[in-house]
Each structure stands twice: as structure tokens, then as C-alpha cells.
Amino acid sequence: MLKTPIFYWRIFCRHRSSISIAAQNIENVSSMFNNNIKSYDEVPGPKPLPIIGNSWRFLPIIGEYKLEEIDILSRALNQQYGDIVKIGGILGRPDMVFLYDADQIEKIFRGEDVLPFRPSMPSLNYYKHTLRKEFFGDTCGVIAVHGQKWLEFRSKVQQPVLQPRIVKLYVEEIEETANSFVSRIEKQLDGNNEVGSDFLNEIHLWSLESIARVALDVRLGCLDDVITNEDTQLFIDAVNTFFKNVGVLELKIPFWKVFNTPTWKTYVNSLDTITNVTMKYVTAALKKQNQMKDSTTKNNLSLLQRVLALDPGNPKLATTLALDMFLVGIDTTSAAVASILYQLSQHQEVQKILHNEIRSVLPNFNDKLTMEKIENLTYLKAVIKETLRMYPVVLGNGRTLTNETEILGYRIPKGVQIVFQHYVMSNSDRYFKNANEFKPERWLKSNQEKPHPFASLPFGFGKRMCLGRRFAELEIQTIITKVIQNFHIDYKHEKLSYSVQPMYLPKGNLNFTFTKRDSESDDTSGRS
Numbered sequence: 001m002l003k004t005p006i007f008y009w010r011i012f013c014r015h016r017s018s019i020s021i022a023a024q025n026i027e028n029v030s031s032m033f034n035n036n037i038k039s040y041d042e043v044p045g046p047k048p049l050p051i052i053g054n055s056w057r058f059l060p061i062i063g064e065y066k067l068e069e070i071d072i073l074s075r076a077l078n079q080q081y082g083d084i085v086k087i088g089g090i091l092g093r094p095d096m097v098f099l100y101d102a103d104q105i106e107k108i109f110r111g112e113d114v115l116p117f118r119p120s121m122p123s124l125n126y127y128k129h130t131l132r133k134e135f136f137g138d139t140c141g142v143i144a145v146h147g148q149k150w151l152e153f154r155s156k157v158q159q160p161v162l163q164p165r166i167v168k169l170y171v172e173e174i175e176e177t178a179n180s181f182v183s184r185i186e187k188q189l190d191g192n193n194e195v196g197s198d199f200l201n202e203i204h205l206w207s208l209e210s211i212a213r214v215a216l217d218v219r220l221g222c223l224d225d226v227i228t229n230e231d232t233q234l235f236i237d238a239v240n241t242f243f244k245n246v247g248v249l250e251l252k253i254p255f256w257k258v259f260n261t262p263t264w265k266t267y268v269n270s271l272d273t274i275t276n277v278t279m280k281y282v283t284a285a286l287k288k289q290n291q292m293k294d295s296t297t298k299n300n301l302s303l304l305q306r307v308l309a310l311d312p313g314n315p316k317l318a319t320t321l322a323l324d325m326f327l328v329g330i331d332t333t334s335a336a337v338a339s340i341l342y343q344l345s346q347h348q349e350v351q352k353i354l355h356n357e358i359r360s361v362l363p364n365f366n367d368k369l370t371m372e373k374i375e376n377l378t379y380l381k382a383v384i385k386e387t388l389r390m391y392p393v394v395l396g397n398g399r400t401l402t403n404e405t406e407i408l409g410y411r412i413p414k415g416v417q418i419v420f421q422h423y424v425m426s427n428s429d430r431y432f433k434n435a436n437e438f439k440p441e442r443w444l445k446s447n448q449e450k451p452h453p454f455a456s457l458p459f460g461f462g463k464r465m466c467l468g469r470r471f472a473e474l475e476i477q478t479i480i481t482k483v484i485q486n487f488h489i490d491y492k493h494e495k496l497s498y499s500v501q502p503m504y505l506p507k508g509n510l511n512f513t514f515t516k517r518d519s520e521s522d523d524t525s526g527r528s
Ligand code: HEM
Pocket: 015, 017, 018, 019, 020, 021, 118, 142, 143, 154, 211, 324, 325, 326, 328, 329, 330, 332, 333, 336, 393, 394, 397, 398, 457, 458, 459, 460, 461, 462, 463, 464, 465, 466, 467, 468, 469, 471, 472
């Protein structure tokens, strides 16, 4: 069936929309007068067959393109065809052009117009714009939203969400959540100091708890031994159900478009629950804000209070923002943390340097984290960047052209979806010397060889850049600091390979071994 091409695109587009949008005017006028420009038909790529085009390549059994192995496929296409590859002739969807050239990607990003176009995640798009239209109206958020509605929403919330000054207000709460995670690990260790096979779910709980602190000003208690708050259990279940079903709706034949499939109903229920619980907390915050007027200084207003103030008396804007943060901020951050911990378990020398850095910045276990201290954890930041270089959780990002554009000597028509192949570029020696080596040092200031700024872009770029980036960084920096400060981490099982799930992360049980460090220990003590 002709479903698979769409699957393929959506995997790239995952992050429920990360695949962005965009548009640019680059050189499109001058190109009209340049006779050397080749036509779109000449762009290299797998040749489509009559009628079925290239769709068959994505079919199970007979097709050679496997969605879970897009990493391998993308590299193979690059080797076979070069820096620009057309995947055209896919029934029911626009052509895709894969791009492997960082200079060209930079041009496209820098030429973005005011309304970068994001081909949206259809299931969420339908939920927001049709099924629950009455609730969302024109305040639909940014995920699965484009055009003027996207611009209006993003312009309102962008400043508070991305401002370092505001992110700084959350250091203590994010640290508290990380401490709860550490305590929970301790309680879950078996006789061999190993955590259970469902450790990724533990990371998800931490991530949900952290985002709730930011988006709702609430301590949900996801990491408590016993969850007593009914809403919290409801919320955890709904978030899990959402993640379980969104992949099915986005990646399999979209029967839900024709009738209410059980998956669709479950998915809608989960979204309704997340929206309702979110609305409940936001409304409570609004009430509290009204009662406490003037008691908080303007500088200390939380993100939620600031967003509430943007639309006085109305909880809709803040609810929608929180909803979007939950929908795209949990599994991305969780995947990144899982991947970083795995890499640290595989690179003991890196873990040792990192631990020594953490010990020098936080000599005592009880030392509180501050933004200034985080600033000094330069090796930690390099470890995070290096993991996201080699294993970006969102494999590729992209933009749909809104104008005819010259790309690498070819005239590419409006409407084509350009997919930036960051995974391949950031793992190529062309952009990173000895690219297959895990070397955080390459990101340190002392390194003379500066990487191309558009070869590794884990959070995207430009007007639609990740809205939660600063919070994601704070969360990841804090959790890794706390875990490595407390434990030596090992992975004593067969090496894991990475796959698209649809976040890109190690495939298999993450039953790490956590060996408690004592406060005086250097990195090697406490190891079995
Ligand atoms: C490691 C963690 C994360 C990664 C790697 C990541 C990556 C991305 C990427 C690649 C995009 C697309 C950017 C573009 O098109 O240029 C994106 C968009 C977005 N991200 Fe993240 N993200 C992460 C965490 C988060 C978190 C924690 C939140 C919220 C708290 C968040 C909220 C968003 C939103 C709302 C958008 C859509 C922005 C728009 O379309 O205007 N992300 N993210």
C-alpha cells in the first residue's frame, strides 16, 4: 500500500512536528537567468517505476527501505547519489529532497521567510483544528500548527520560554526533581546494582515531572514511591497512552481518517485527559495569581504566571503551551538522557573526566547547583553535544520550500520538502575529524578546529527552532550531573545499537549498573 512514504517522512518529521517548515527566497530570482542551472528532473535519486513510483521501496518484504533503519538508508543514499538526493514519485505526498551539504542548509535556514511552513502531524492537526476546534479556536499552539496562527502564538510565548533569566528560576526545582530520580535509582537497584529493564520508563517519569514543574508550576509526584494524587496517575497513564498510540497513527495506514478506530479513540481520550488535567492546573494557577496579586515581585514570576499575564483572565494560552510542551518535551529529553547515560557507560575515560569536573564544581554531595556552577561544567556540555552529534534524537529536520529555489545547482520547485540529513553529516569526516570517535573534547573552546555550525543542529535553527531548548538543556545538564555525581555507571550487557523508535536511541533494555560513589571518591572507587 502507499502508506509507507508518508511514514518515512513522518519519522523525519516526528517530534510531532519537528519537521519544519520553512521557506526561502534564496537565489530564486537570479537563478532564472542562469543557464547552468539543471532542472529538477535531473536531481539524482532512485528512479521511480511507472504508476507506483518509488512507493514500493518502502513496502514490507519487497521494499529495500526500512523505516527503523533510516540512519543506514540515508547514509547509503548519500554514498550512491551525492549531496542532493530526490525521493520522488511517492504516491499521495510531495517529493522529498535529501540534503547533505551544511553550507546549503545554512543558506536555506538563513533565507527562511516569516512563516516557515511545517507539514504537520496529521493526527494532532485534526485533533486541534477539527475535533477540538471549539476549545483551541485560534489558540492552537505551535505543534501541528503553521501559518499566521503559528506566528501569533510563537511571537507571544517565545520571549518568556527562551529567556535565560527565566530558565534560571527553575534551577532549584529541576535539581530537586533530579535528586528524586537519584533516590529512586538507589531504591531500585538489585543485588548486582542493576536497575530493571524498564529504566527508560523511569527516565520518562523524571522528564514528565520536570516539564510539569516548568509548564504548570506543580509538583506532580511522578517519582514518589506511592502516587497518591489521582490526577498524577491519570496524567502519567494518558501521556504513556499518547506516546504508544501516536506512532501507530502516524506510521501506519491512516484508517483513523476514515473511521473511529480503537487506536484513534484511545489517542483522543489520552489527549483529552492531558488537556483537561493541564487546564485544571492552569486554572488553579490563575486563581492563585488573582488572589496573590502584587505579592510576588515581577522578576520572580514563573513562566506560567508570565504566560497567564499575556492573556489576562484566560487560561487557554497557557494551557495550550503546556500541552505542546508535554507532547514534544518528554520523549525527546528522555531519549537524550538515555543516550548520554549509555555513551558514558561505553566511554569510561570520558565518564572519569566528567566526574572529576563535577567534583571540582560540586565538591560535596549537598552542594546546590546554580546557573553559575552549571556554566562551569564545560566538559558536561561537551559530552551532551557530542552525544547529540553522533546520535541526534531527532534524526533529520526540514523545510518545505515556499518558493522555487536553486539548491546545489538544481532548480527545486516550490512545495518540495527538503530534509536536512544531520545524522549523516554530523557523522561524516567531512565535517568532523575522526567523526566515528566519541570525543567531547572537540566541543571545548580550546579546540582549534571549529565545527561547521550547520553540520550538527540537534535543536533545529531559526524561527521554528526548538522552543523548549533552554529548559531541555537545563534538565539534561542537571540530571546527568546528579547521576554521575552519585554513581559510577556501567552497562554489562551486549552492546546496543541505535534505531529509530521514532526518537533515535539505543534499542534494548537499559539495565545499567549504578555503583554508588562515596562523597570522597574519585571516579574509579566504588567500581565492581
Ligand atoms: C533533547 C531534547 C530536545 C530536542 C533534541 C529537541 C529538538 C527539536 C527540534 C529539532 C525541533 C524542530 C526545530 C526546527 O524546526 O528548526 C523542535 C521543535 C520544538 N520543540 Fe524541541 N527538542 C527537545 C526538547 C524539547 C522540550 C523539553 C520542549 C518543551 C519543553 C520542546 C518544545 C519544542 C517545541 C514547542 C517545538 C516546536 C517549535 C515551533 O514549531 O515553533 N522541545 N525541537
